[in-house]
Amino acid sequence: xxxxxxxxxxxxxxxxxxxxxxxxxxxxxxxxxxxxxxxxxxxxxxxxxxxxxxxxxxxxxxxxxxxxxxxxxxxxxxxxxxxxxxxxxxxxxxxxxxxxxxxxxxxxxxxxxxxxxxxxxxxxxxxxxxxxxxxxxxxxxxxxxxxxxxxxxxxxxxxxxxxxxxxxxxxxxxxxxxxxxxxxxxxxxxxxxxxxxxxxxxxxxxxxxxxxxxxxxxxxxxxxxxxxxxxxxxxxxxxxxxxxxxxxxxxxxxxxxxxxxxxxxxxxxxxxxxxxxxxxxxxxxxxxxxxxxxxxxxxxxxxxxxxxxxxxxxxxxxxx
DNA sequence: AATACGGGGGG
DNA sequence: CCCCCAGTATT
Numbered sequence: 001x002x003x004x005x006x007x008x009x010x011x012x013x014x015x016x017x018x019x020x021x022x023x024x025x026x027x028x029x030x031x032x033x034x035x036x037x038x039x040x041x042x043x044x045x046x047x048x049x050x051x052x053x054x055x056x057x058x059x060x061x062x063x064x065x066x067x068x069x070x071x072x073x074x075x076x077x078x079x080x081x082x083x084x085x086x087x088x089x090x091x092x093x094x095x096x097x098x099x100x101x102x103x104x105x106x107x108x109x110x111x112x113x114x115x116x117x118x119x120x121x122x123x124x125x126x127x128x129x130x131x132x133x134x135x136x137x138x139x140x141x142x143x144x145x146x147x148x149x150x151x152x153x154x155x156x157x158x159x160x161x162x163x164x165x166x167x168x169x170x171x172x173x174x175x176x177x178x179x180x181x182x183x184x185x186x187x188x189x190x191x192x193x194x195x196x197x198x199x200x201x202x203x204x205x206x207x208x209x210x211x212x213x214x215x216x217x218x219x220x221x222x223x224x225x226x227x228x229x230x231x232x233x234x235x236x237x238x239x240x241x242x243x244x245x246x247x248x249x250x251x252x253x254x255x256x257x258x259x260x261x262x263x264x265x266x267x268x269x270x271x272x273x274x275x276x277x278x279x280x281x282x283x284x285x286x287x288x289x290x291x292x293x294x295x296x297x298x299x300x301x302x303x304x305x306x307x308x309x310x311x312x313x314x315x316x317x318x319x320x
Numbered sequence: 321a322a323t324a325c326g327g328g329g330g331g
Numbered sequence: 332c333c334c335c336c337a338g339t340a341t342t
Contacts, residue, residue: 048337052329056337089326096339126339146337193337202335203331233334236327245326323342331334 007157007178011214015156016181016188018210023191026198030057033190038112038137039070042100045132046093046124048146053197059088063097071110074101078300082289086252089245091289096124114138135185143176144189148196153179155200159216162228243267243280251290251299260297 007015030053032044043063047056066084067073076098085094100122104112112133113119119130127145134142143149147164150172154163157175181188199205204221212218236242246267251258260281268274281297284290291302 045337050326050336050338052336055328087327089328090338092325093339124339128338132337144337147335148337189337197337234323239326241324241326248326321342324340325338327336329335331332 007175012179015179015211015214018214019191019195020181020184020188022195022199022210023187027187027191027194028053030060030190032060033136033186036137036139038114038133039073039101040064041133041136042112042125042129043073043097044136045129046097047088048132049090049093049124049129051089055088059085063094070101070104070112073098074105078288079298080300082248082299083252087249091248092287093124095288099123100125112137114140116142131189135189139183139186141180141182141185142189143173143180143185144193145172145176146193146196148193148200149176149189150196151202152192152196152200155204155217156211156215159220161217161220161225165228165231240276240280243276244284247277247280247284248289248299251297254298257296257298257303260292260295263297 030044032040035041040060044056044060047059047063051059062084066080067076078095081094081098082091085091100112103122104110108118113122114134114137116130116134119125119133120127125133131142131144134140135144150163150167153172153175154160154167157179158167158171160166163172179188199208199210204217206212206215206218206221209215209218247263250263250267260278263281264274264277268277281290281292285292285297289300291298291300293302
C-alpha cells in the first residue's frame with residue numbers, strides 16, 4: 001500500500017485537529033523550541049541526530065553553556081568541544097557545528113542563513129536539521145521529517161506498516177508538507193515527532209492513538225501483522241566503531257599528551273587489537289579528532305611545540 | 321543504494 | 332542478544 005493517498009481537505013483538518021489536541025496535552029517542551037534562536041535550534045538538531053531525546057537535553061545544555069553563541073562555537077577549541085560532547089556518540093557532529101559556525105562567520109555575516117539551500121550547504125546539516133532550524137529558529141513553515149514522522153505519516157496516510165522501508169521518501173515529503181498547518185510548524189513538528197516516539201512507535205500503541213479510526217495501517221496491525229526490522233544492524237561489540245569510542249575516551253580522560261605505545265598497551269590485549277588501535281588512531285587524526293606526532297598523541301589539535309613556534313617565527317623572519 | 325559512524329536504553 | 336534511536340556524509 002505504497003501509493004500516494006490523496007488527502008481531502010476534510011481529512012487534513014481532521015488529522016490536524018486530533019493530533020494538535022494530543023500535542024497540547026502531551027508534547028514535551030524543550031528550551032530550544034520556544035527560544036526563537038536559530039543557533040540554539042541548530043545545536044539541538046545536531047545533538048538529536050540518531051540520539052534519544054533523554055540524552056539530548058543534557059548534551060544541549062552542556063554545549064550551550066560552553067559555547068552560547070555562534071561566535072563562541074566558531075572559536076571553540078577542539079579538545080574542549082570533544083570533552084563537552086563526551087560520550088554522546090558521533091563526535092564528528094561536534095566538529096560539524098563548529099565548522100558550520102565558521103562558515104556562517106565567513107559567508108553569512110556571522111549568522112545562520114534562513115534560506116534552506118544555504119542551510120543545507122552547511123556541514124552536518126541535512127533536510128531534518130535544516131527544517132528544525134527553520135521552524136524553531138524563525139517560525140518558518142518547514143516540515144521536519146525524522147524517523148518518527150516517517151512512521152506516523154507512512155502509516156496514517158499511506159497505510160504502510162514499516163514506512164521506513166516501504167513508503168517512498170518523495171511521497172512522505174509531499175504528505176508532510178500538505179499536512180503542516182501554516183503558521184504552526186514548530187508546534188506541529190514537535191507534536192508529530194513526540195507522537196511517533198510515544199504512540200506510533202515501531203510496535204505501535206494503537207489503543208492510545210487519537211487518529212486510529214482514520215488510520216489504514218491500524219486494521220493490519222490489529223490482524224496481527226508485525227513490522228519487519230528497519231534494517232539489520234551491524235554488531236557493535238568488537239566493531240571499529242567501538243574501538244574508535246574507546247580510543248577517543250582514553251584520550252579525553254588523559255590530561256594531556258599520551259605515549260602511543262602506552263595507549264596501545266592500555267587498550268589492546270593482543271597484537272591484532274594493537275594494530276586496530278593504531279589504525280583507529282590514525283583515522284581519528286585524519287578526521288581532526290586527535291593528533292599524533294613522534295610517538296605521542298592526544299585529543300583534538302596538536303599543541304604548538306616550542307620548536308614549531310621558533311620555526312614558524314624563523315620562517316616569518318626569513319620571508320620578509 | 322549501501323555503508324560508516326557511538327553509545328545507550330529497552331524488550 | 333537484538334532492535335532502535337528528532338540523520339548525514341561518503342562511496
